[in-house]
Amino acid sequence: ASFPPIYNPSMPFQSAVLGGICDGKKVTIQGLVHSHCTRFAVNFICFNNDIAFHFNPRFDDGHVIVCNTMQSSKWGSEERTKHMPFNKNGSFEIAILVLGHAFQVSVNGQYILEYRHRVSYQSIQSIQVNGDVSLSVVTFTGPSFQTHMSPFPPPYSATPNYTQNPFMTPAYTAPLASCPPVFAGSMAPKTQKGPMTIYNPTMPFQAALQGTFTKNRKIIIVGNVPYGADRFHVNLLNSGSRNIYLHVAPRFKEGALVRNTQDRGTWGPEERHMSYMPFVPGQQFQMEIRNEGGCFGVSVNSAKVFTYVHRLPGNQIDMMEVAGDVTLTYIQF
Template sequence: MTYMPAPGYQPVYNPPIPFSNPIYGGLQAGMSVYIQGTIPHHINRFHVNFACGSYDGADIAFHFNPRFDGWDKIVFNSFEGGSWCSEEKKHHMPFSKGEHFELVFIINNDFYQVNVNGAPFYEFRHRIPLERVECLQVEGDVSIQSINFIGGGGGFGGNMGGIGGQGMMQPSYNPGGMPGGMQGGMNMPGFQPGNLPMMGGPATYNPAVPYRSNILGGMTAKRTVVVRGFIPQGANRFHVNFMVGGSREIALHINPRINENCVVRNSFLNGGWGNEERECSYNPFSAGQYFDISVRCGNYRFKVYVNGQHLFNFDHRYREFQRIDTIEIEGDVVLSYVQF
């Protein structure tokens, strides 16, 4: 089952490095770029560029450059008119060799806010106007699990499958089943804009667990909720509940059980649990790994994708699904962000 990202949430999974692709719709204040990956043991340096073009010598509005060179530091800079500008440096290294990381660039009107592993790290003031930024680049000694554009109209355009620059993107998959690059989507046969899943609000970054929030407007048809997080070592289980806030009934209970190597689905209605559903073609949840859950609400069922691949459907047991207005997350999990 093909995964089509919702507007405002444009993921690329396991991209090859070096990575360079145009940003569909351009960069805007209010957007975020979220990168998850791993630092190899042999690292020297890597960089992330917000570039004004994909050609050699293009201006770079923001150059983020961790360097492991015996004087570990992060260098921040811009490149304009064929020359590097004045460097800014921070002699603190938030990345560790052999470890996972999450890196977030929050685009503000006056600066790029850089967060690393859930903590604010640096602010880099704009030297080049945001509207000139056309391309995101990642190069160097780094392995990337996913890159996500959150908010705005941004996503990846360009020649990512022969239909570039036309709007919505969707991941493609290699024969081994692991997510690969991207393909364009707007001009695909049978594509109708009205069929797009929807997301309405901004992302909430690094919320505490237990987490509980109201879903403004409820789970209407085509509504999408994204939960991204990390499963720590020693984790046993966690759950994501979609609930009717007034009655505390659970319309959908998603319960990855790490020790049992399964993902349990159920509902809690009229004071009791229903029949469990456990069948899955694979289990994407394991300790020490990031995950990305995308829950789509349809007229007859929920469709749930993990890391860009369809995991299961869950037929509505609570028929008035529009009254589902609360999300609750508890258990052995560290949340990176939640968006709906």
């Protein structure tokens, strides 16, 4: 699988490993070493903030590459390579291949080193680049949790799987935080077979899922962003804890597509990197959110936009919310 490249990201750079981490995943980083560079680093960061792989070229320490692992805020023993393929004012391409036993690193097409795993690579959540370099493009290729997207059903399908609810009631009248999980439709039995479909729901929208958001389950949202819109958001959450497992928030005045998780009332670090803004004021959109097993895969208008690695167990999600500057015509979950 291949994901849209991240072009000209700001530094320091951090992104989820798009598609999730797995044997055969390849991360390619292209950039330029600054003339005043003393050192820079590429870090593969785990859920618990351990650094599984620290790749650290140093011009100020004998022109070496230092590799290491940090566990519980403590560095292990360094592995040093005296072959320095980087030059100040020079461009570079770093390709890091994740294998079952090790990371293999090539620079400018030449194999440089292998670093054997000291912690489980499957705990890696994100990649970070910092130091005296600028980046032009970061790409993620190779195996992923991505599954084949099924075609979008017709908006007014006559098949039994789609239940139209003509008598729409407001999703809630109390403040959101105090609202119990309810269905937005007048008829929404939890025993219904197949996906639930709701047309033209009242905004803001809130609904309990039938069961939990298990692997390969998906949510389809069709709506319209009005002219002059500032922002809207989609939340996938647990009705009991109120933890927000996935928060997707297009912010038009900022030109950002923000993703985050809220755990026990505290927001984590935002993920903002994208190759383009898929939502446009004045235009309709079709959004699909799929639980891909270790991450959420999000597509807009049939194009994969981003992957968001689970920070909390995705199968605990039993509720969804949509609010902000958006109108909805169709939701299927």
